[in-house]
Amino acid sequence: MNVRRSAAVLAATVVIGAATPAVAATPSPSPSVAIPDGLYGSTDPTYDGVWRQSLALLAQHTVDVKPAAKAVGWLAGQQCANGAFAAFRADTAKACDAKLVIDTNSTAAAAQTLAALGGHATAVDKAVTWLKSVQNKDGGWGYTPGGPSDTNSTSVVVGALVAAGEKPAEVAGDGEDGKGGKSPYDLLAKWSLTCGADDGGALAYQPDKKGKLAANADATAAGVLGSLGKGFVATAGQAPKGVQACADSDKPLAPQQVAANGAAYLAEATQGGFLKSALPGAKDQPDYGNTADAVVALAAQGSTSAARKPYAWLEKNATAWARQSGPAAYAQLILAAHTMGTDPHDFGGTDLVKQLNATGPAPQAAEKTTKAADKKDSDDGFGVWWTVGVFLVAGIGIGFLLSGRNRKQQP
Template sequence: MNVRRSAAVLAAAVAIGTATPAVAASPSPTPSLPSGLYGSGDPTYDGVWRQSFALIALHRVDVEPAAAAVDWLAGQQCANGAFPAFRADPAKACDAKLMVDTNSTAAAAQALSAVGGHGTAVTKAVNWLKSVQNKDGGWGYAPGGASDANSTSVVIGALATQDTPVSKVRAGAKSPYDALLKLSLPCADGGAFAYQPDKKGKLTANADATAAAVVGMLGTGMLTVRAGDAKKAVCADAPTRTWQRASANGAAYLAKAVAKDGHLTSVLPGSENQPDYGNTADAVVALAAQGGTAAAAGPLRWLERNSAKWAEQSGPAAYAQLILAAKTGGADPRDFGGTDLVKRLTATGPAPKATSAPAAESQDGSGTSVWWMVGAGLAAGAGIGFLLSSRNKRKQS
């Protein structure tokens, strides 16, 4: 769906010793696209991810998706509860050759929870995620891979759909929060989160990972996050760094990162630095969740002015991500800088069943309807179609 997803697939392939997908080479023939799928791009690397984001975003704006769209996503699930990035032949049983992953599974669990009527499928997905939890309390992209901030955070979002508190989902003595705390940096290094330690164990600040971890540390995710109480983003170290303090410190890092230009910047080797629309949308969600809508106002306004072309080129996941940012940040997704994001998203897939009036918003923009949620990180990217934006998990500042 985007480069973040591409980076995750590549990293996972290296981590488990498989051949690296040739995403930079000539693409293989595009699979025949089912009618229920959002977007027209090759779904090989992001089909489940972009479908999940689309369903979550539509749920957020009170739009009931077509049954075909929901059925397609539900049909991607394997018997053990896991989801792959894309399953070309749902009639064929999943086997060891099919690569399932935590990100697709966690996103799909949240989407199916949003649309309702799939409680068994959601429970199976969450149980599978629990079964592959690492000893440090976190998750990597591939089951058994080293824990990373993004994967751990998206799984937290899936866990939040259940009755069990996230802090009690443990591998031994470690919870998901413990895994994220290990990836948080002190204020001397900006208070950000790293994606993963490097080979020498060093942590490097990463904006994409930070946006995801800020939301994850709050025990929420795409389906359950909303704007928090208004407060300033201040980094403050303490003798014992708590989950809440680490989230606040991460938000302070993001606030500083967007203060100058209003957006985050994509830093990719061999290319000029440029605005990172997807990660900026993720930052809006994180800033609003941690410090209220006012904390996200700057980058949200920048997205309203500048994101239309990016979303048009990137596809349904980008529109979904902007809808989630708009709703969390207190903007109108039906008039986002003059663009009706809801109309643009629904045009990329099967016509929805019905659209109700927008839910009433409270003063902080969080809304009073039960149809709320938000997403962290992700869009249709270069070459294979989000993980959202032209982001590189390991290289981005």
């Protein structure tokens, strides 16, 4: 979920490991635009509004919290007429035009969320139709339409396709050679590093200008989920038999093998408990968001035992990061807890769900609970006084009866 495009963007990222879409700069802590009613988070939504809203609502839904209607309405209202989403539209009354930068990451994230929430079939269908229309010939997707494919964007789109009931293996571009079309699985297999190489099993974000592949931990986590045909919300997979190891093939790797190889790399990379930051000059600095992504990927692939160490590290260290980073970070941790089968209400002593809910409009469940409590208080108040009144009246009646009996018994 921590998708980033270049070193320039990485250098511009202030909040380490915050969940942000590819090429999105980190939101300013002092918003330059007004925070819309219904949006989660208090930072500038220009670059991540749809992304953080999608993750927040999806995390709530995953733990059986019904999001506020206005929060869902805000997200649905961000969609353009062609089905695409931009990172943020300040004025939705104005039609999307060529100046608005629409992107695959925001569109795919919103599609996954709206599909999960239900009641938005038309919006999801339009989003997926647009995504399929901008698929590259290599089978993948870039951040913007026509941009070079990258593993993270491709994987988040796979999640949207699956959420909409599509089969990613059958969603193919025209093919780079003009012949057979390429699917997103073809691209992910192509960018999986061979096992004998350094960082074998990892996936690259995308090739460099010379076509060389370099391991990228967050791209690997995204690629594992994409190869498994899973989105942001995943459950633990079946544990692989024997020792998890990287394996090559003379033929193009099957998606399951790409995922297994990527998980083997992540298991090794998280031996210290966390993934290190990709920021230049921050070699030993932990990346909380990428570590959460690795936990989800490992558990989803079936390597839950390997995911326990980084998950325990997150429980001990990540709550301060989430508090600083906002709703998307809380959502990442909640989704990690969900995949691990643990309780996000007790994440190292922190109720992640409560903290997430506090960053935006009160969920409907909370609203109903509050109303029910108010009604109960009202009923209780009425009930108490009504009961007191009944006993007073009854007491008076009993007094009259006793008084009457006493009088009758007098000689």
